[in-house]
Amino acid sequence: MANKHFALKFLREETLPTAFCPGCGNGIVMNCFLKAVEELGFHDLSGFAFVSGIGCAAWCVSPYFKADSLHTTHGRPIAFASGLKLARPELNVVVISGDGDIAGIGGNHLIHAARRNMDLLVICINNFNYGMTGGQVGPTTLHGVITTTTPYGNPEYPFDLARLVESAGANFVARWTTVHVRQLINSIKKALKKEGFRFIEVVSQCPTSFGRRIGKRTGRDLMKWFKERSIHISKARDVQEVEDVIIVGEFVDRDRPGFVRKIHEIIFKVREENV
């Protein structure tokens, strides 16, 4: 069938349509990831292993991707993925999960995996809230915003995830929104070819649990808002406040040796000395 959607070969068709709400950004992220894989020349996902935590974003890979997926506990996918990658270094291990999962409860694993330069690609779908549990405040929720657990406005300030992970030591960090489809695909392609820790934050729309509380009731409203607020990193050198803008682009692209390479160098050396 010539006119079948390209992504279907990477998906478990029997699980479709997805359980995501109309207008949710998760489908765009799935699409961009699979497009990147397609453009890199893969015909299936057999060289990949996907790991996710708990939340709506964590469902992108489990059960929809026709691949091995490890749907773990809330906040821990990076730690599970680290063990898996060390056991099966030949696999391309990819974590796709939400902002609450990766930067809230799992924030410690995020910064330590970046510091360790663990050979993982982590895609964090940042919808500014805990979507699955009904829209509570999270580590990326903007200051002042009303959520179900900040009925008087959020007294806290959000993480700048891209900069956090960059300073923790990742080899590659990018941030795009679901509006920046082509740029996101290109960054995923670039990241998939690199070793070490690679982090892509995708600012995404959650109309159901978040958008409607800030007066943006549809996915489209939110995407329009992302577009208006986005500013490319090359034009944002002096911008410090993440409150008013979304700085997009590639924050860092370096080639420090990954943890897997380092640990195998040690094993090789120890075994040479011992035989």
Place this chain on the structure above:
Amino acid sequence: MSERKNKEVLSGVHFWQGDTACAEGAIAAGCRFFAGYPITPASEIAEHMAKRLPEVGGIYVQMEDEIASISAVIGASWGGLKSMTATSGPGFSLMQENIGYACMTETPCVIVDVQRAGPSTGQATKAAQGDIMQARWGTHGDHEVIVLSPNSPQEMFDLTVKAFNLSEIYRVPVIILSDEIVGHMWEKVRVPSPEEIEVYNRRKPSHIGEPIFGGVGEVGVPPMPRIGDGFNLLITGSTHNEYGYRKTVDPEVHRRLVTRIVNKIRENADKIIDVETQNIEDADIGVISYGCTSRSVYDAVILAEKEGITVGHVRLRTIWPFPEKVVKEVAERVDFILVPEMNLGQLVYEVERVVGCEARVKAISKIGGGEMITPEEILSEMRKLLGR
């Protein structure tokens, strides 16, 4: 035999501390992945693994905390490696959620808890036996794990091998519940030749498409493939059908899965349970013991013998599933059963449940400073009960 093989099993007689013997038992059983976080009195296991695993081509990684450690262990197990972590009370508490994940996903892995005095930071360097119930019920929901209790460096080796084997056979997390005394005790350890060590590996599916989370009757253990071998695995801690698909509202799927992961242990308890007994046929009084405390019981048995008291001693190498049958057997023959523990009473309640009215069960409790219950204390309790 190649030199590399010799490095894997250090056959011969050694003078080791319990923690070292545990690490060597793991390597001999085929463990090739260790993730951990430092904590007294278990750090020596990590330190030994850090040195030894690279020699045998294995991976050691120190994680950012114990939650990450158990997570990495489970991830590595699905990557096909026999995997282990070691900790003590505070770290064991942190691991509980993911121990449940390992139960639900039927992931083989070994967790060593070298017990110290809690709760909280308690007396961090001092021995205790306070994690008996946490090892059984630490994670939420209905589940079964296997818990082994070594009482010497030799058993730290032997039972670690056994822990890996049980974990592979039943696809279940196995906990080695040691304690500071056994972990830090130095004794002679005999490591058998590789041929003498029985090693079991998880059963692999015969073909792609074979169910790996069920389809094996009500007490069966399904086969387990690795991630990355073309199975398109769906692994989840949510309730799932035999093919791994999440079924989070269907009552029947939940009942079937959770009942099987419980019954695969309960119904095989006789094969799993391992106890050591002394004089249980003609006992005047019974003692149920485990871990470091059993060492005092050995002496108490000898002291009592001199006074004409025959002590029926059951020393539990397996704590969970609880060895009900042998405890009942002893209870039928004696009027009194003593349960010495370095806690304020934990296993004693399980003994009471099993014994019922058959005999009077009495705890000997001691906590603080890592002080052991002495043989004399046990003997004097026996004298009191028997009116001598």
